[in-house]
Amino acid sequence: MSSKRKITVAYGDGIGPEIMKATLGILEAAGAQLEYEVIEIGEKVYLKGISSGMEPGAFDSLRETKIFLKSPITTPQGGGFKSLNVTTRKSFGLFANVRPCKAYSPFVKTHFPKTDLVIIRENEEDLYAGIEHRQTQEVYQCLKLISKPGSEKIIRYAFEYAKKYGRKNVTCMTKDNIMKLADGLFHKTFLEVAKEYPNIQTDHKIIDIGTALIAERPEIFDVIVTLNLYGDIISDVAAQVTGSVGLGGSANVGEEVAMFEAIHGSAPDIAGMDMANPSGLLNGAIMMLVHIGQPEIAEKIANAWAKTLEDGIHTGDIYQEGLSSKKVGTQEFSRAVIERLGQKPVNLAVTTFDESATEPMQIKLSPVKKSQKDLIGVDVFVDWDSDERDPNVIGEKLRKANADGLELQLITNRGIKVFPGGMRETFCTDHWRCRFQNAGQSVISHAQILDLLKQVQDLGFDFIKTENLYAFDGVRAYSLAQGE
Numbered sequence: 001m002s003s004k005r006k007i008t009v010a011y012g013d014g015i016g017p018e019i020m021k022a023t024l025g026i027l028e029a030a031g032a033q034l035e036y037e038v039i040e041i042g043e044k045v046y047l048k049g050i051s052s053g054m055e056p057g058a059f060d061s062l063r064e065t066k067i068f069l070k071s072p073i074t075t076p077q078g079g080g081f082k083s084l085n086v087t088t089r090k091s092f093g094l095f096a097n098v099r100p101c102k103a104y105s106p107f108v109k110t111h112f113p114k115t116d117l118v119i120i121r122e123n124e125e126d127l128y129a130g131i132e133h134r135q136t137q138e139v140y141q142c143l144k145l146i147s148k149p150g151s152e153k154i155i156r157y158a159f160e161y162a163k164k165y166g167r168k169n170v171t172c173m174t175k176d177n178i179m180k181l182a183d184g185l186f187h188k189t190f191l192e193v194a195k196e197y198p199n200i201q202t203d204h205k206i207i208d209i210g211t212a213l214i215a216e217r218p219e220i221f222d223v224i225v226t227l228n229l230y231g232d233i234i235s236d237v238a239a240q241v242t243g244s245v246g247l248g249g250s251a252n253v254g255e256e257v258a259m260f261e262a263i264h265g266s267a268p269d270i271a272g273m274d275m276a277n278p279s280g281l282l283n284g285a286i287m288m289l290v291h292i293g294q295p296e297i298a299e300k301i302a303n304a305w306a307k308t309l310e311d312g313i314h315t316g317d318i319y320q321e322g323l324s325s326k327k328v329g330t331q332e333f334s335r336a337v338i339e340r341l342g343q344k345p346v347n348l349a350v351t352t353f354d355e356s357a358t359e360p361m362q363i364k365l366s367p368v369k370k371s372q373k374d375l376i377g378v379d380v381f382v383d384w385d386s387d388e389r390d391p392n393v394i395g396e397k398l399r400k401a402n403a404d405g406l407e408l409q410l411i412t413n414r415g416i417k418v419f420p421g422g423m424r425e426t427f428c429t430d431h432w433r434c435r436f437q438n439a440g441q442s443v444i445s446h447a448q449i450l451d452l453l454k455q456v457q458d459l460g461f462d463f464i465k466t467e468n469l470y471a472f473d474g475v476r477a478y479s480l481a482q483g484e
Contacts, residue, residue, distance in 0.1 A: 027301070098250065376438075417483035
Protein backbone atom coordinates (compact mmCIF):
# COMPACT_ATOMS: atom_id res chain seq x y z
CA MET A 1 0.00 0.00 0.00
CA SER A 2 1.66 3.17 -1.13
CA SER A 3 -0.46 5.71 0.73
CA LYS A 4 -2.70 5.95 3.74
CA ARG A 5 -6.45 6.26 3.40
CA LYS A 6 -7.90 9.28 5.19
CA ILE A 7 -11.01 8.58 7.25
CA THR A 8 -13.17 10.71 9.52
CA VAL A 9 -13.19 9.67 13.18
CA ALA A 10 -15.51 10.74 15.99
CA TYR A 11 -14.75 9.74 19.58
CA GLY A 12 -18.34 10.38 20.70
CA ASP A 13 -19.67 10.49 24.24
CA GLY A 14 -19.86 8.24 27.28
CA ILE A 15 -17.74 5.14 26.66
CA GLY A 16 -17.07 6.35 23.12
CA PRO A 17 -13.59 7.79 23.69
CA GLU A 18 -12.44 4.63 25.52
CA ILE A 19 -13.60 2.15 22.89
CA MET A 20 -12.32 4.35 20.05
CA LYS A 21 -8.88 4.53 21.67
CA ALA A 22 -8.86 0.75 22.01
CA THR A 23 -10.06 0.20 18.45
CA LEU A 24 -7.59 2.60 16.83
CA GLY A 25 -4.77 1.01 18.82
CA ILE A 26 -5.62 -2.37 17.32
CA LEU A 27 -5.93 -0.95 13.80
CA GLU A 28 -2.53 0.71 14.04
CA ALA A 29 -0.85 -2.37 15.50
CA ALA A 30 -2.30 -4.49 12.69
CA GLY A 31 -0.80 -2.20 10.07
CA ALA A 32 -3.95 -0.54 8.79
CA GLN A 33 -3.00 2.19 6.34
CA LEU A 34 -5.13 4.98 7.75
CA GLU A 35 -4.95 8.70 8.38
CA TYR A 36 -7.44 10.21 10.81
CA GLU A 37 -9.37 13.43 10.62
CA VAL A 38 -11.06 13.83 14.00
CA ILE A 39 -14.37 15.65 14.34
CA GLU A 40 -16.50 16.45 17.37
CA ILE A 41 -20.07 15.22 17.43
CA GLY A 42 -22.73 14.51 20.00
CA GLU A 43 -23.65 16.01 23.35
CA LYS A 44 -21.21 18.93 23.42
CA VAL A 45 -22.27 19.98 19.95
CA TYR A 46 -25.97 19.64 20.79
CA LEU A 47 -25.46 21.82 23.85
CA LYS A 48 -23.91 24.53 21.66
CA GLY A 49 -27.35 24.87 20.10
CA ILE A 50 -26.64 22.82 16.98
CA SER A 51 -29.72 20.59 16.72
CA SER A 52 -28.14 18.05 14.35
CA GLY A 53 -25.30 17.21 16.76
CA MET A 54 -22.73 17.89 14.02
CA GLU A 55 -21.04 21.17 13.16
CA PRO A 56 -20.92 22.20 9.47
CA GLY A 57 -17.23 21.35 9.32
CA ALA A 58 -18.01 17.75 10.23
CA PHE A 59 -20.19 17.40 7.16
CA ASP A 60 -17.34 18.84 5.07
CA SER A 61 -14.96 16.22 6.46
CA LEU A 62 -17.31 13.37 5.55
CA ARG A 63 -17.86 14.80 2.11
CA GLU A 64 -14.07 14.73 1.59
CA THR A 65 -13.07 11.40 3.18
CA LYS A 66 -16.32 9.51 2.47
CA ILE A 67 -15.55 7.10 5.35
CA PHE A 68 -16.78 7.67 8.91
CA LEU A 69 -15.73 5.59 11.93
CA LYS A 70 -18.04 6.71 14.71
CA SER A 71 -18.30 6.01 18.42
CA PRO A 72 -21.66 6.15 20.22
CA ILE A 73 -23.02 9.54 21.23
CA THR A 74 -25.35 10.90 23.89
CA THR A 75 -28.40 12.92 22.82
CA PRO A 76 -29.46 15.34 25.59
CA GLN A 77 -32.88 14.78 27.07
CA GLY A 78 -35.69 17.08 25.99
CA GLY A 79 -37.11 18.12 22.66
CA GLY A 80 -35.49 19.86 19.73
CA PHE A 81 -32.55 17.51 19.22
CA LYS A 82 -32.41 15.56 15.98
CA SER A 83 -31.04 12.03 15.73
CA LEU A 84 -27.45 12.41 14.53
CA ASN A 85 -27.51 8.92 13.03
CA VAL A 86 -30.69 9.57 11.06
CA THR A 87 -29.36 12.97 9.92
CA THR A 88 -26.09 11.45 8.72
CA ARG A 89 -27.76 8.51 7.00
CA LYS A 90 -30.23 10.66 5.13
CA SER A 91 -27.90 13.59 4.35
CA PHE A 92 -25.33 11.32 2.70
CA GLY A 93 -27.73 8.76 1.24
CA LEU A 94 -26.59 5.87 3.44
CA PHE A 95 -29.48 3.71 2.31
CA ALA A 96 -28.24 0.31 3.56
CA ASN A 97 -27.70 -0.65 7.18
CA VAL A 98 -25.78 -3.92 7.42
CA ARG A 99 -25.67 -5.80 10.72
CA PRO A 100 -24.01 -9.22 10.94
CA CYS A 101 -25.23 -11.26 13.93
CA LYS A 102 -23.07 -14.28 14.63
CA ALA A 103 -22.77 -16.66 17.59
CA TYR A 104 -19.34 -17.24 19.15
CA SER A 105 -20.34 -20.24 21.24
CA PRO A 106 -19.23 -21.58 23.63
CA PHE A 107 -16.91 -18.66 24.30
CA VAL A 108 -19.80 -16.20 24.38
CA LYS A 109 -22.92 -17.57 26.03
CA THR A 110 -25.88 -18.14 23.70
CA HIS A 111 -28.69 -20.63 23.32
CA PHE A 112 -28.25 -20.48 19.52
CA PRO A 113 -24.65 -21.54 18.74
CA LYS A 114 -25.20 -22.03 15.00
CA THR A 115 -26.51 -18.53 14.28
CA ASP A 116 -24.80 -16.63 11.47
CA LEU A 117 -27.19 -14.14 9.88
CA VAL A 118 -27.02 -10.67 8.38
CA ILE A 119 -29.81 -8.12 8.65
CA ILE A 120 -29.95 -5.56 5.85
CA ARG A 121 -32.25 -2.71 6.74
CA GLU A 122 -33.57 0.13 4.61
CA ASN A 123 -32.10 3.25 6.17
CA GLU A 124 -33.77 6.38 4.81
CA GLU A 125 -37.54 5.97 4.63
CA ASP A 126 -40.44 4.49 6.61
CA LEU A 127 -41.52 6.14 9.86
CA TYR A 128 -37.94 7.37 10.27
CA ALA A 129 -38.73 10.16 7.84
CA GLY A 130 -39.80 11.80 11.11
CA ILE A 131 -42.81 13.60 9.63
CA GLU A 132 -45.17 14.03 12.57
CA HIS A 133 -48.09 16.33 13.38
CA ARG A 134 -50.47 16.94 16.20
CA GLN A 135 -53.80 17.45 14.49
CA THR A 136 -56.44 17.59 17.23
CA GLN A 137 -56.61 17.70 21.01
CA GLU A 138 -56.36 13.93 21.06
CA VAL A 139 -54.70 12.69 17.88
CA TYR A 140 -51.13 12.76 16.61
CA GLN A 141 -49.91 11.28 13.33
CA CYS A 142 -46.60 9.98 12.00
CA LEU A 143 -46.31 9.44 8.26
CA LYS A 144 -44.88 6.20 6.91
CA LEU A 145 -43.29 6.86 3.53
CA ILE A 146 -42.18 3.95 1.33
CA SER A 147 -40.91 4.54 -2.22
CA LYS A 148 -40.40 2.18 -5.12
CA PRO A 149 -36.77 3.31 -5.72
CA GLY A 150 -35.94 3.11 -2.00
CA SER A 151 -37.38 -0.39 -1.76
CA GLU A 152 -35.70 -1.65 -4.90
CA LYS A 153 -32.33 -0.19 -3.90
CA ILE A 154 -32.16 -1.95 -0.52
CA ILE A 155 -33.55 -5.21 -1.88
CA ARG A 156 -31.02 -5.30 -4.72
CA TYR A 157 -28.30 -4.52 -2.19
CA ALA A 158 -29.39 -7.52 -0.11
CA PHE A 159 -29.23 -9.88 -3.09
CA GLU A 160 -25.88 -8.48 -4.22
CA TYR A 161 -24.56 -8.86 -0.67
CA ALA A 162 -25.73 -12.47 -0.59
CA LYS A 163 -24.06 -13.17 -3.93
CA LYS A 164 -20.80 -11.48 -2.91
CA TYR A 165 -20.47 -13.27 0.43
CA GLY A 166 -21.74 -16.68 -0.65
CA ARG A 167 -25.04 -16.50 1.22
CA LYS A 168 -27.74 -18.90 0.04
CA ASN A 169 -31.04 -17.41 1.20
CA VAL A 170 -32.65 -13.96 1.44
CA THR A 171 -35.75 -13.50 3.60
CA CYS A 172 -38.00 -10.46 3.24
CA MET A 173 -39.96 -9.29 6.31
CA THR A 174 -42.95 -6.94 6.12
CA LYS A 175 -46.41 -6.38 7.59
CA ASP A 176 -48.23 -6.36 4.27
CA ASN A 177 -51.18 -8.31 5.61
CA ILE A 178 -52.16 -4.98 7.26
CA MET A 179 -50.32 -2.26 5.30
CA LYS A 180 -51.18 -3.66 1.91
CA LEU A 181 -49.99 -0.63 -0.07
CA ALA A 182 -46.84 0.53 1.75
CA ASP A 183 -45.44 -2.79 2.97
CA GLY A 184 -47.12 -4.41 -0.01
CA LEU A 185 -44.90 -2.35 -2.32
CA PHE A 186 -41.79 -3.61 -0.52
CA HIS A 187 -42.89 -7.26 -0.74
CA LYS A 188 -43.92 -6.94 -4.39
CA THR A 189 -40.57 -5.34 -5.26
CA PHE A 190 -38.79 -8.16 -3.45
CA LEU A 191 -40.59 -10.74 -5.58
CA GLU A 192 -39.72 -8.84 -8.76
CA VAL A 193 -36.02 -8.49 -7.94
CA ALA A 194 -35.74 -12.10 -6.72
CA LYS A 195 -36.45 -13.34 -10.25
CA GLU A 196 -33.06 -11.94 -11.32
CA TYR A 197 -31.21 -14.08 -8.74
CA PRO A 198 -32.36 -17.67 -9.46
CA ASN A 199 -29.45 -19.20 -7.54
CA ILE A 200 -30.50 -17.57 -4.27
CA GLN A 201 -33.41 -19.02 -2.33
CA THR A 202 -36.05 -16.58 -1.12
CA ASP A 203 -38.68 -16.43 1.57
CA HIS A 204 -41.12 -13.95 3.08
CA LYS A 205 -42.22 -13.64 6.69
CA ILE A 206 -44.74 -11.36 8.32
CA ILE A 207 -42.62 -9.28 10.69
CA ASP A 208 -44.28 -10.42 13.92
CA ILE A 209 -43.76 -14.12 13.32
CA GLY A 210 -40.39 -13.33 11.76
CA THR A 211 -39.27 -11.58 14.95
CA ALA A 212 -40.53 -14.50 17.03
CA LEU A 213 -38.51 -16.91 14.89
CA ILE A 214 -35.37 -14.77 15.29
CA ALA A 215 -35.86 -15.01 19.04
CA GLU A 216 -36.56 -18.76 18.93
CA ARG A 217 -34.59 -20.15 15.96
CA PRO A 218 -32.23 -17.49 14.55
CA GLU A 219 -30.05 -20.17 12.93
CA ILE A 220 -32.68 -20.73 10.21
CA PHE A 221 -31.99 -17.30 8.70
CA ASP A 222 -29.18 -16.26 6.38
CA VAL A 223 -29.80 -12.74 5.02
CA ILE A 224 -32.86 -10.74 6.08
CA VAL A 225 -33.96 -7.61 4.23
CA THR A 226 -36.63 -5.37 5.70
CA LEU A 227 -37.91 -1.86 6.23
CA ASN A 228 -36.38 0.73 8.54
CA LEU A 229 -38.30 0.36 11.81
CA TYR A 230 -38.61 -3.42 11.63
CA GLY A 231 -34.89 -3.70 10.88
CA ASP A 232 -33.99 -1.50 13.82
CA ILE A 233 -35.92 -3.77 16.19
CA ILE A 234 -34.96 -7.19 14.86
CA SER A 235 -31.26 -6.37 14.55
CA ASP A 236 -31.07 -5.70 18.29
CA VAL A 237 -33.09 -8.86 19.01
CA ALA A 238 -30.73 -10.90 16.85
CA ALA A 239 -27.62 -9.35 18.40
CA GLN A 240 -28.87 -10.08 21.91
CA VAL A 241 -29.87 -13.69 21.32
CA THR A 242 -26.52 -14.46 19.68
CA GLY A 243 -24.57 -13.29 22.70
CA SER A 244 -24.40 -9.59 23.39
CA VAL A 245 -25.37 -6.27 21.83
CA GLY A 246 -21.87 -5.21 22.90
CA LEU A 247 -20.30 -7.37 20.17
CA GLY A 248 -22.26 -6.01 17.24
CA GLY A 249 -20.78 -3.81 14.55
CA SER A 250 -22.74 -2.00 11.89
CA ALA A 251 -22.17 -0.52 8.45
CA ASN A 252 -24.29 2.24 6.89
CA VAL A 253 -23.53 2.26 3.19
CA GLY A 254 -24.39 4.70 0.44
CA GLU A 255 -23.27 5.17 -3.13
CA GLU A 256 -20.39 7.44 -2.04
CA VAL A 257 -20.16 7.68 1.76
CA ALA A 258 -20.17 4.92 4.38
CA MET A 259 -20.38 5.04 8.19
CA PHE A 260 -19.19 2.29 10.54
CA GLU A 261 -20.10 2.02 14.20
CA ALA A 262 -21.04 -0.17 17.14
CA ILE A 263 -24.73 -0.91 17.48
CA HIS A 264 -24.90 -0.09 21.19
CA GLY A 265 -25.29 3.27 22.90
CA SER A 266 -22.92 5.52 24.82
CA ALA A 267 -23.52 3.86 28.24
CA PRO A 268 -22.74 6.98 30.30
CA ASP A 269 -23.20 5.01 33.56
CA ILE A 270 -19.88 3.19 32.99
CA ALA A 271 -18.03 5.97 31.13
CA GLY A 272 -14.44 6.44 32.27
CA MET A 273 -14.41 3.17 34.24
CA ASP A 274 -12.42 1.11 31.68
CA MET A 275 -15.21 -1.51 31.66
CA ALA A 276 -16.71 -1.21 28.19
CA ASN A 277 -16.33 -3.89 25.53
CA PRO A 278 -14.75 -2.34 22.42
CA SER A 279 -15.75 -5.33 20.24
CA GLY A 280 -18.77 -3.68 18.63
CA LEU A 281 -16.77 -0.73 17.32
CA LEU A 282 -13.87 -3.03 16.40
CA ASN A 283 -16.20 -5.23 14.34
CA GLY A 284 -17.54 -2.10 12.66
CA ALA A 285 -13.94 -1.11 11.88
CA ILE A 286 -13.28 -4.56 10.39
CA MET A 287 -16.21 -4.01 8.01
CA MET A 288 -14.73 -0.61 7.18
CA LEU A 289 -11.34 -2.09 6.29
CA VAL A 290 -12.96 -4.49 3.85
CA HIS A 291 -14.97 -1.63 2.36
CA ILE A 292 -11.90 0.53 1.72
CA GLY A 293 -9.83 -2.27 0.20
CA GLN A 294 -7.70 -3.49 3.11
CA PRO A 295 -9.17 -7.01 3.55
CA GLU A 296 -5.92 -8.63 4.67
CA ILE A 297 -5.75 -6.27 7.67
CA ALA A 298 -9.43 -6.95 8.38
CA GLU A 299 -8.72 -10.71 8.36
CA LYS A 300 -5.76 -10.31 10.71
CA ILE A 301 -7.80 -8.32 13.24
CA ALA A 302 -10.90 -10.51 13.00
CA ASN A 303 -8.91 -13.67 13.65
CA ALA A 304 -6.92 -12.12 16.51
CA TRP A 305 -10.17 -10.96 18.08
CA ALA A 306 -11.70 -14.45 17.75
CA LYS A 307 -8.54 -15.99 19.26
CA THR A 308 -8.84 -13.57 22.19
CA LEU A 309 -12.41 -14.77 22.80
CA GLU A 310 -11.27 -18.40 22.56
CA ASP A 311 -8.54 -17.78 25.11
CA GLY A 312 -11.16 -16.55 27.57
CA ILE A 313 -9.97 -12.95 27.74
CA HIS A 314 -13.34 -11.29 28.26
CA THR A 315 -14.76 -7.96 29.35
CA GLY A 316 -17.39 -8.00 32.07
CA ASP A 317 -20.41 -8.08 29.77
CA ILE A 318 -19.49 -11.53 28.40
CA TYR A 319 -17.44 -12.90 31.31
CA GLN A 320 -18.52 -16.39 32.43
CA GLU A 321 -17.29 -18.19 35.53
CA GLY A 322 -15.79 -21.53 34.58
CA LEU A 323 -15.24 -20.59 30.94
CA SER A 324 -13.55 -17.21 30.89
CA SER A 325 -9.91 -17.24 31.97
CA LYS A 326 -9.58 -13.56 32.79
CA LYS A 327 -11.88 -10.60 33.30
CA VAL A 328 -10.37 -7.50 31.72
CA GLY A 329 -11.16 -3.88 31.06
CA THR A 330 -11.36 -2.02 27.77
CA GLN A 331 -7.69 -1.29 27.23
CA GLU A 332 -6.41 -4.64 28.48
CA PHE A 333 -8.77 -6.37 26.06
CA SER A 334 -7.32 -4.23 23.30
CA ARG A 335 -3.79 -5.23 24.28
CA ALA A 336 -4.82 -8.89 24.31
CA VAL A 337 -6.08 -8.62 20.72
CA ILE A 338 -2.86 -6.90 19.68
CA GLU A 339 -0.79 -9.69 21.26
CA ARG A 340 -2.66 -12.22 19.10
CA LEU A 341 -2.29 -10.44 15.76
CA GLY A 342 -1.09 -13.05 13.28
CA GLN A 343 -2.78 -15.88 15.19
CA LYS A 344 -5.96 -17.70 14.18
CA PRO A 345 -8.73 -19.25 16.25
CA VAL A 346 -8.73 -23.01 16.74
CA ASN A 347 -12.39 -23.65 17.44
CA LEU A 348 -14.14 -20.62 15.99
CA ALA A 349 -14.26 -20.20 12.23
CA VAL A 350 -11.23 -18.55 10.65
CA THR A 351 -12.19 -15.33 8.88
CA THR A 352 -11.23 -14.89 5.24
CA PHE A 353 -12.29 -12.23 2.78
CA ASP A 354 -12.36 -13.02 -0.91
CA GLU A 355 -10.90 -10.32 -3.16
CA SER A 356 -14.36 -9.73 -4.58
CA ALA A 357 -15.52 -8.54 -1.15
CA THR A 358 -13.73 -5.24 -1.70
CA GLU A 359 -15.35 -4.58 -5.06
CA PRO A 360 -18.11 -1.95 -4.85
CA MET A 361 -21.62 -3.22 -5.45
CA GLN A 362 -23.34 -1.64 -8.41
CA ILE A 363 -27.01 -1.07 -7.62
CA LYS A 364 -28.88 -0.20 -10.82
CA LEU A 365 -32.55 0.60 -10.55
CA SER A 366 -35.17 -0.47 -13.05
CA PRO A 367 -36.67 2.25 -15.24
CA VAL A 368 -39.84 3.70 -13.79
CA LYS A 369 -42.99 2.75 -15.67
CA LYS A 370 -45.28 5.75 -16.02
CA SER A 371 -48.92 5.06 -15.18
CA GLN A 372 -52.12 6.91 -15.95
CA LYS A 373 -52.93 8.83 -12.77
CA ASP A 374 -56.53 9.94 -12.17
CA LEU A 375 -57.89 11.97 -9.27
CA ILE A 376 -61.11 10.25 -8.15
CA GLY A 377 -61.83 11.60 -4.68
CA VAL A 378 -60.53 13.19 -1.51
CA ASP A 379 -60.33 12.32 2.17
CA VAL A 380 -60.97 15.40 4.29
CA PHE A 381 -59.79 15.04 7.88
CA VAL A 382 -61.87 17.05 10.32
CA ASP A 383 -61.28 18.08 13.95
CA TRP A 384 -64.78 17.83 15.48
CA ASP A 385 -65.78 17.31 19.06
CA SER A 386 -69.09 17.20 20.84
CA ASP A 387 -70.43 15.74 24.06
CA GLU A 388 -71.82 12.66 22.32
CA ARG A 389 -69.40 12.42 19.37
CA ASP A 390 -72.23 10.92 17.38
CA PRO A 391 -71.00 10.01 13.87
CA ASN A 392 -74.54 10.50 12.57
CA VAL A 393 -74.48 14.18 13.61
CA ILE A 394 -71.28 15.01 11.73
CA GLY A 395 -72.33 12.76 8.85
CA GLU A 396 -75.73 14.38 8.28
CA LYS A 397 -74.19 17.85 8.41
CA LEU A 398 -71.43 17.02 5.93
CA ARG A 399 -73.93 15.46 3.54
CA LYS A 400 -75.01 19.02 2.81
CA ALA A 401 -71.68 19.63 1.10
CA ASN A 402 -71.77 18.89 -2.64
CA ALA A 403 -69.21 20.20 -5.11
CA ASP A 404 -70.63 19.39 -8.52
CA GLY A 405 -71.36 15.79 -7.52
CA LEU A 406 -68.39 15.42 -5.17
CA GLU A 407 -70.19 14.37 -1.99
CA LEU A 408 -69.77 12.45 1.25
CA GLN A 409 -69.51 8.66 0.91
CA LEU A 410 -68.39 7.59 4.37
CA ILE A 411 -66.69 8.67 7.60
CA THR A 412 -64.11 6.71 9.56
CA ASN A 413 -62.58 7.21 12.98
CA ARG A 414 -59.13 5.72 13.54
CA GLY A 415 -59.66 3.76 10.33
CA ILE A 416 -62.98 2.08 11.20
CA LYS A 417 -66.13 3.03 9.33
CA VAL A 418 -68.59 4.86 11.61
CA PHE A 419 -70.95 6.50 9.07
CA PRO A 420 -73.20 5.51 7.47
CA GLY A 421 -74.15 2.33 9.25
CA GLY A 422 -71.49 2.32 11.92
CA MET A 423 -71.74 0.40 15.17
CA ARG A 424 -72.78 2.31 18.27
CA GLU A 425 -70.15 0.47 20.36
CA THR A 426 -67.22 1.94 18.35
CA PHE A 427 -65.15 4.40 20.38
CA CYS A 428 -64.54 7.68 18.54
CA THR A 429 -61.88 10.34 19.03
CA ASP A 430 -62.12 13.94 17.80
CA HIS A 431 -60.36 13.03 14.52
CA TRP A 432 -62.65 12.14 11.58
CA ARG A 433 -61.75 11.02 8.05
CA CYS A 434 -64.51 12.06 5.67
CA ARG A 435 -64.34 10.50 2.19
CA PHE A 436 -65.84 12.46 -0.72
CA GLN A 437 -66.23 10.99 -4.21
CA ASN A 438 -68.47 11.29 -7.22
CA ALA A 439 -70.95 8.52 -7.86
CA GLY A 440 -69.11 5.73 -9.66
CA GLN A 441 -65.72 7.11 -8.59
CA SER A 442 -65.41 9.17 -11.76
CA VAL A 443 -62.53 11.60 -12.28
CA ILE A 444 -62.78 14.90 -10.40
CA SER A 445 -60.86 18.19 -10.51
CA HIS A 446 -58.83 20.15 -7.98
CA ALA A 447 -61.34 22.95 -8.40
CA GLN A 448 -64.05 20.66 -7.04
CA ILE A 449 -61.91 19.92 -3.98
CA LEU A 450 -61.34 23.64 -3.33
CA ASP A 451 -65.08 24.25 -3.64
CA LEU A 452 -65.76 21.34 -1.29
CA LEU A 453 -63.35 22.63 1.37
CA LYS A 454 -65.03 26.04 1.27
CA GLN A 455 -68.38 24.34 1.87
CA VAL A 456 -66.96 22.26 4.74
CA GLN A 457 -65.64 25.42 6.32
CA ASP A 458 -68.97 27.21 5.86
CA LEU A 459 -70.69 24.30 7.61
CA GLY A 460 -68.59 25.13 10.67
CA PHE A 461 -65.98 22.36 10.48
CA ASP A 462 -62.20 22.65 10.94
CA PHE A 463 -60.54 20.62 8.18
CA ILE A 464 -57.00 19.80 9.26
CA LYS A 465 -55.69 17.74 6.38
CA THR A 466 -56.64 16.37 2.98
CA GLU A 467 -55.45 13.31 1.09
CA ASN A 468 -56.25 13.08 -2.59
CA LEU A 469 -57.52 9.70 -3.77
CA TYR A 470 -56.01 8.42 -7.01
CA ALA A 471 -56.32 5.53 -9.40
CA PHE A 472 -53.24 4.43 -11.35
CA ASP A 473 -54.04 2.71 -14.63
CA GLY A 474 -57.58 2.32 -13.36
CA VAL A 475 -56.54 0.56 -10.13
CA ARG A 476 -57.55 2.08 -6.80
CA ALA A 477 -54.44 3.42 -5.02
CA TYR A 478 -55.74 3.93 -1.48
CA SER A 479 -56.97 1.71 1.32
CA LEU A 480 -60.59 0.95 2.00
CA ALA A 481 -61.95 1.66 5.45
CA GLN A 482 -62.12 -1.12 8.00
CA GLY A 483 -65.71 -2.29 8.00
CA GLU A 484 -66.37 -0.90 4.49
